[in-house]
Amino acid sequence: MSGLEWILLLSGVVSGATPILLATLGETLTEKAGFVNLSLDGTVLLSAMVAFMVAFETQNAILGFLAACLVGALVAAVVVLFSLWLGQSQVAVGFVLTLTTRDLAYFLGNPYTRLHGPQFSTFPIPFLSDIPVLGPIFFHHNWMVYAGLALIGFCWAYIYRTPMGLRLRAVGESPKASFARGDNPAKLQWVYALAGGVLVGAAGAAFSLCVKPGWGRPQGAEGTGWIALALVIFGGWHPVRAAAGAYLFSLLQVLGIYFQGWIPSVPAQVFQVAPFPLMILTLLIIAYARKTATQEAARRRLWMKSFLDFFSGTAPSALGKPYRLESF
């Protein structure tokens, strides 16, 4: 491969990662607050469909984007409503919604199949896009790609460097302590589930308005939500590492297309499975790193320690366990 081809490939990786990146950051935010929204896969599809539908009807991509964010927040609201208010399992409701919203997207999107609609156009950032190599890779995209890149830093700074972020982590680690400190755990979970939902909706819009423009059955966004859920874990609930996972996955996807030329018998879909064994491996390492015997062994071996540090991360302690006040 020539240098130019590499640059094109990496530029494709950066833009192709945007939807997964947005969904992953959104779910990281939600899970940091101790809430699991399992409805991602369907939500991404439904919001992709709504984004295209609204953009097509109004001929305005921005309105489509906003509508998609609203859809993402609405689906998240249903999960929160069932969990915090009705006391049903987050996992059960999220799972049902994942299937339902996917079918709803196919059903309502049917008249909009294979139409040509508005999409976000490329907007090279002046000066920055002229930098050799880095310019074409990072600064020759549409604004959603830039927003995704900026959001990585924003999420990290918000979660780890602001008082609000501290309260967010507190509610995920110990809702009881958060309550004692004067916060309302349920309210915080509402806020971050909705915020995460908005980002998941944006991920849908990134598909139907940028990466895979238009709507169809299948749209091509199928499976993204599950991959994002896997990447949240792979990233150890840390936004920067989760983002790195999203780019890694995007790289695998692009390379898969290249590999297909070399090994034609293996379909590209086989490579897309990669995040899932990695997710299981990460979870295993997290569990083992917590054991004292492992920690003892790692203390004497530097490579083992750095390996564990790289892969392990801790899940918010109260993840998936809704906190309901006694007085409810």
Added chain:
Amino acid sequence: MIQRHWKAFGLSLAGVLGFTTAILVLAGAPPLEAYYHLLKGSLGSLNKTGAVLTAWIPLTLCAVGLLYTFRIGLWNIGVEGQMIMGAIFATAVLRWGVESRVPLLYLAAAFPAAALGGGLWAIGAGILKTKGEVHEIFAGLGLNFVAQGILLYLIFGPWKRPGVASMSGTEVFPTDLRLSFLPGLRFSPAGLILAVIALLLTAWMFRHSRFGLVLKAAGSNPIATLLFGERPNRYMLLAMLLAGGFAGIAGCVQVSGVYHRLIPSISSNYGYLALLVVMLSNYNVFVVPVVAFFFTCLNVGSIQLPMMLRIDSSLAGVIQGAWVLVALAAIAWHRRKVRPEKEH
């Protein structure tokens, strides 16, 4: 108790009809006509009913398996992958049986092999849970995708049809390696018998066997179970094995009795759908076949919607999902009303 369930059932049905009608109106389709076509497309003729039964068999088998894992409190989301693994194991056995003198032997062996394949895949998730502390949802989900990857690899690689590898699947098995159809119908009674046996066996186990009791005990109080001298982890693995085994058999029915080959969509989403069936049945073994029947009627009936009304067949999935959601809400609402003091 029963009366209360029927009340919740009726209420949720009304809620679902209202929601579906609204969706249909939103899509610009005549609701009454859509319902008519759903009914006619599923129960309107003997052939259609045969198609409903054909889909009912794997769905019920998967749902029955899930009853075991739900009973012990496991969220076995991996049924889809377990069904795929069963189909793969069955195909492997049937491929050996091509051109053999005793095809029936291979056909018979395909079923235990499929149960083994599904069971092993489920045990994998179970061991990750009990030994590796990986939550069964993520383990099961991950393994689903891995199974899907293996399936695609086999269809496009080692098991491809001579010369062409395509999404249409592997080569079709000869007639003597298939479950035979009833005369005039595209539907094999052997699968039906298996599903009914699975249902009866499970109902008996839950009601009369010590195993069923311990499953439930371990699900509601693992520590007490441990104190009574039973090991909850072992029962978890056993429940996973059974769930995977039933799902594997469902995969074998798909391969030997429906498609007669291995195809990329061999699981037809039944693994995921079965989770909805069990939730809507409120984990009751006697309600499962009824709900599975309703669900398959919707699936089969919706096939002709695109032709008749130009609306997408995914309407079936919308109705099914909305139904479960409404039922979950009804159950929760009821619980709140009956014993609010127990909430915390």
